[in-house]
Amino acid sequence: MRVAIDVQNLLMPMTGVGYYVSNLVRALSRLHLDATVEAFYFSRNARKRRLGLEGGNVVEKAARFPPGRVVQFLWKRLSFPKADTFVGCADVFHFPNFVARPVRKGRVVVTIPDLSFLRFPQFTERKNLKFLARHVPRSIERADKIIAISEFTANEVREFFPSARDRVAVTPLGVGEAFRPVEDKKALAAVKAKYNLPDDYILFVGTLEPRKNLMTLLEAYRTFRAQSRRRDSTALVAAGMRGWLCRETMKRIRDMPAGMAPVMVGYVEEADLPCLYSAARMAVVPSFYEGFGLPCLEAMACATPLICSNVASLPEVVGDAAILVSPHDPEEMARAMAAVAGDPRVAADLADRGRRRAAKFTWERCAEETYRVYEAAMAG
Numbered sequence: 001m002r003v004a005i006d007v008q009n010l011l012m013p014m015t016g017v018g019y020y021v022s023n024l025v026r027a028l029s030r031l032h033l034d035a036t037v038e039a040f041y042f043s044r045n046a047r048k049r050r051l052g053l054e055g056g057n058v059v060e061k062a063a064r065f066p067p068g069r070v071v072q073f074l075w076k077r078l079s080f081p082k083a084d085t086f087v088g089c090a091d092v093f094h095f096p097n098f099v100a101r102p103v104r105k106g107r108v109v110v111t112i113p114d115l116s117f118l119r120f121p122q123f124t125e126r127k128n129l130k131f132l133a134r135h136v137p138r139s140i141e142r143a144d145k146i147i148a149i150s151e152f153t154a155n156e157v158r159e160f161f162p163s164a165r166d167r168v169a170v171t172p173l174g175v176g177e178a179f180r181p182v183e184d185k186k187a188l189a190a191v192k193a194k195y196n197l198p199d200d201y202i203l204f205v206g207t208l209e210p211r212k213n214l215m216t217l218l219e220a221y222r223t224f225r226a227q228s229r230r231r232d233s234t235a236l237v238a239a240g241m242r243g244w245l246c247r248e249t250m251k252r253i254r255d256m257p258a259g260m261a262p263v264m265v266g267y268v269e270e271a272d273l274p275c276l277y278s279a280a281r282m283a284v285v286p287s288f289y290e291g292f293g294l295p296c297l298e299a300m301a302c303a304t305p306l307i308c309s310n311v312a313s314l315p316e317v318v319g320d321a322a323i324l325v326s327p328h329d330p331e332e333m334a335r336a337m338a339a340v341a342g343d344p345r346v347a348a349d350l351a352d353r354g355r356r357r358a359a360k361f362t363w364e365r366c367a368e369e370t371y372r373v374y375e376a377a378m379a380g
Contacts, residue, residue, distance in 0.1 A: 001035040003374055004061070004090035004106075006083070008041045008068060009097050010051055013241065013267060015207060016294055017113055020149070020173055021096050022053075027174070027367035029056035035371070040087040042068035061087055075101055076131060092374045096147075098132060100139035107377040110139045111147040114291025114313075115156040116211060123211035123288065125244040140164050144377040147171050147370065152313035153291045169373045172317075173292050174363035178271070179301035181355075182278035191275035195265040198235040202337065203280035203304070204262075205273070205295040206287070208250075209243030213286040213309070213327050218252055218262070220286075220333035225260055227338065234341060236262040239276060277302035282340045282347070285309065288327050293317050297361055300354030305347045307336045317361075321353035 005025060009018050028037050039053045040061040054060050063086040066074075074080050082104045083093065093103050096111040117124040117132045124132065140146055140161050146168045148154035158165045182188055191197070202221065206212040221236045242250075253261055268276055277283060283299035285308040293314050299306045300321055308314045310324035318324070323336040340347050 001092065001374065001378060002038065002090045003035055003092045003094060004038045004040050004083075004087060005094045005096065006041070006101065007039045007051065007053065008072070011041060011043060011068065014270070015241070016292075017097050019270070019294060020111075020113070023174060023176060023363045024096070024367055024370060025053050025058055026055075027363035028371065029053070029058035030364065031056070031367055031371065033057050033371060035374070038087070038090065040083075042066065042071050042086070044068075063087055075099075076135075092377055094370075094374070095139070098139070099135045100143050107144045107374075108142060109145045109147060109373060109377050110143040111149065112136070112140070112153060112157055112291075113149055114153055114289065115160060116289045116291070118160055119156065120211065120289055123209070137161065143167065144380075145169060145373050147373055149173050149292045150313040150316055152316055169369070169376070171366050171369040171373065172361055173294060173297065174361050174366045175294075175297045175301045175358055176363065179274050179277070179298050179358075181303040182275050188275050188279050191272050192279060194272065195239075195268065195276070196263070197237060197265070197276075197279065198233075198263060200233050201235040201237045201263070201280055203276065203283045203299075204236065204238045204240075204286075205268070205276075205283065205298070206240045206285070207243040208238070208240055208246040210245050211288055212240075212243075213288050214238060214249050215252060216327060216330050216333065217284055217286045218249075218256065219330035220284075220337065221262070222256070222260060223330060223334035224337045224341075227334065228342070234281060236260075237265060237276075237280070238262045239265045239268045241267045273298060274302055277304045280304050282307060282337065282350075284333070284337070285314065286325075286327050286333065287312070287314070290314055296322065297358055301358035303351040303355050305340045305350035306354055307333065307340065318354075319357050321357035322350065 037058045038061040042063045044067050079102050083101045084103050090106050092107045094109045100108050100110040154168045154170045282305040289312045306322040308322050309327040325332045
């Protein structure tokens, strides 16, 4: 079997979908499959710029013409040209980023990471909302198989698109082996120096956009600090790129009382994340909606005590290994932060539960289940 996977989004700064695509392809290369996997993308600099995905049964297939920006524009506006015109034929085409591109021949698999644009359209940038609302339903309609990354997202797909009910499969994401407790003091010190991190901090990892709910965390953090002088030195660190509608969040940060403003470290390279988690007193994921929630899995794998929202896919992912709180209740969030900071036994128990929970999620398992979806697509 010949499988072609669209990896175009790996040419951009990686967020959740990028980590999914990169780790999935690398995990597929480690499996002994009766298949060739072609990771395809469009780039005029393809001869100089390789993505480092080749290995095992995986090969990179870069198309130098048309340029990536041009083909993306044509796909968005005209659903043209057919992908296989430039990247060749395949038995299965996998489009892992919401939208299935047009192909002349071959089975089509599309991954739907989440349906936040339908459930909470106010959390989606207007131009992106228009694009997703137009193309995702079409992609789901014409796909032979649809991959959801959690049972929650699968149920969302079935609810919004009943005709797709029998074509949905779940392939939970994984966490890389690099995500484990870091005890090397030199490595920890180097990452702290690189990002100018304080010695004692609470960690938020995510794009600065409304859905990630940093605003409620800021309010909870103020309450947490105000209620205990003993924890005056515990800082809040926010790691992630600025997203859309972050202006109000940045204004709230500027208006924080002296000494309480979070440390904004911006985008953090994946290689530095294990140290960032390991050095944190706790991690908080306050999102209103997640299709999976990789930061939860990463924090648990690093034995970082975790507090997260009790909505969407997050309870499914964390099980009993985190303190679940309402994303709308900063007081409850502050109490959870105080419980972790104030009782070493609570923190140690969460750390232990988190490591054991995270061990159940591997990229190899994700790759194996994804390959079974390819086989099912071929079988009709």
